[in-house]
């Protein structure tokens with residue numbers, strides 16, 4: 001344990017150390033300084049203050065622990081009633097690349113009650129092994145129960161990387177787990193890669209509303225853990241020829257402390273649209289805030305077989321429901337084609353559509369920022385362009 | 397009920413701009429505000445106190461200026477404010493932040509409920525609530541859109557992606573809230589407090605007050621490190637289509653079909 005030593009022969013009782021200390025951790029008694037350990041934070045501010053060189057101390061140095069026995073890339077795959085959440089398949093695709101770069105394996109981890117053989121799907125989607133924990137307590141997600149099981153698995157297997165989707169569930173579970181196990185955690189990543197020299201995980205995420213991107217690494221804990229925004233990574237096409245192990249794991253639930261009781265779960269009646277699965281998206285901004293505007297948008301979307309989407313303004317004005325909002329506080333989409341109609345191209349909107357393969361922008365204002373993120377730019381009135389496009393698609 | 401509300405001072409991100417030369421965030425002249433969802437957390441706390449009695453303490457970790465947020469919270473009706481401010485807290489990731497906030501809540505000792513925003517607009521991590529709950533060893537309820545207080549328990553409606561659930565948890569419990577929970581009240585002029593006044597109900601705690609060491613908190617105590625920041629830029633080659641609506645429509649459809657995009661087939 002580090003401490004501050006005072007050489008009383010050299011100390012003149014001048015009080016410089018006391019003045020330099022933000023915490024009143026020195027007292028001068030009988031013309032000598034006395035160090036009060038309880039008040040000291042070991043910040044080191046005092047060390048250069050003494051003109052008589054009476055103070056010495058070694059501040060704790062931080063060393064990167066040896067993590068060489070931590071291996072493999074884990075993906076926690078969310079399931080509900082035996083169906084896997086799409087985001088888990090996307091993560092497997094991304095984990096595959098990371099594991100190949102490291103020369104390690106991909107493991108899918110599934111918690112549930114009736115998972116059984118369906119877990120083979122995860123192997124087809126890129127996992128080398130699939131660790132399944134089945135228990136009646138795991139049928140419905142509860143924070144502390146899931147955190148308990150994952151913490152035990154991490155302790156046993158020592159994975160190098162752990163990825164979770166940044167869904168409501170993932171963002172509830174990951175920080176609880178990270179605090180329990182002692183893990184650094186990066187939220188809502190949009191890009192993951194392996195640093196070629198250090199072989200550690202580079203986690204890139206937007207901050208300040210997408211105005212800035214930050215790349216983060218976890219040097220002091222394992223597994224390197226991150227949540228990843230759904231809709232960003234690409235799932236691999238399932239390959240039935242892929243093989244891998246299915247490991248049925250038991251976890252001792254005796255020490256598991258669950259506080260909460262689920263009283264009721266209410267699902268929305270009609271499944272909301274899943275924009276993340278759409279191949280073609282026709283999105284409108286402020287000028288479509290009218291029945292006529294939505295109509296023009298929908299006509300074109302119907303003609304091309306796409307889904308309609310919008311900016312936050314349109315949701316706030318009540319013309320489309322929140323699940324159709326694209327952007328930082330809405331969905332992240334990556335369709336083949338994204339038609340941005342009457343959208344200015346604010347950074348928060350861009351955050352949700354930048355991964356689209358082709359972007360087509362229609363805007364009256366030649367200087368609208370949306371044009372910078374478009375492959376095809378049409379300067380014009382959407383109320384003229386969209387109907388013309390609808391006619392062209394229909395071959396009229 | 398005694399309630400601790402976590403409030404963070406954040407830059408108003410709608411005003412955040414990037415310096416085109418350096419690519420850095422321009423923070424000068426950007427107004428600081430209480431993180432929007434934290435106001436809803438505070439409103440919930442005030443309503444519960446007004447109904448059941450007890451005390452609302454607002455807790456914030458930040459630079460000395462963050463006292464402004466605490467004063468605003470007191471003007472909205474909070475009873476006590478505590479600012480955790482120290483050089484050694486600076487540069488903290490969510491691990492180190494939750495250590496610091498967690499220690500402070502332990503020191504407050506008396507609490508039945510901890511309320512926080514779901515996420516802060518500057519970092520958007522939504523990690524602090526669950527991490528503080530785990531630090532304290534108490535249950536967490538996140539994404540809460542309705543909250544009801546009973547004797548020794550709370551019942552919350554949590555938003556799920558495709559529905560919602562009703563959950564009961566015993567107190568003490570930590571709850572993170574969505575803005576749909578309530579409509580925050582305005583600070584009152586009468587409630588405005590001069591933070592420099594000797595009897596202002598505001599305390600400032602440093603590392604020694606919390607009994608933490610420099611290596612446990614701030615940058616030194618963080619498990620993650622930011623290695624690079626940059627401004628996202630578009631890398632598309634924009635092609636402008638010109639002509640009458642019918643002409644541009646024909647050009648576009650033609651171009652997309654050439655790229656083997658199936659339109660309405």
Ligand SMILES: Cc1cc2nc3c(=O)[nH]c(=O)nc-3n(C[C@H](O)[C@H](O)[C@H](O)COP(=O)(O)OP(=O)(O)OC[C@H]3O[C@@H](n4cnc5c(N)ncnc54)[C@H](O)[C@@H]3O)c2cc1C
Pocket residue numbers: 209284285286287310311312313314325326327328329330331341342343344345346347348349352362363364365368380381382383409410517
């Ligand atoms: C914290 C935060 C989170 C946010 N999250 C999101 C988010 O998730 N998604 C999102 O979209 N926004 C989000 N926003 C809002 C965002 O900053 C913008 O305000 C919003 O995207 C602007 O929407 P818009 O482009 O529809 O409207 P405007 O900016 O008003 O742009 C309208 C555009 O339409 C053009 N136009 C007008 N009439 C016509 C016409 N007849 N024909 C063709 N063009 C026309 C105009 O030239 C203009 O460029 C967020 C903001 C904040 C602060």
Ligand SMILES: Nc1ncnc2c1ncn2[C@@H]1O[C@H](COP(=O)(O)O)[C@@H](O)[C@H]1O
Pocket residue numbers: 402403404405431433434455456457458490493497511512513514515516517519520521522523524525
């Ligand atoms: N420095 C801080 N001081 C007080 N509360 C904080 C601080 N950082 C985060 N919080 C609380 O935790 C919530 C989630 O923040 P974050 O995890 O950073 O998105 C915020 O809405 C606040 O209620």
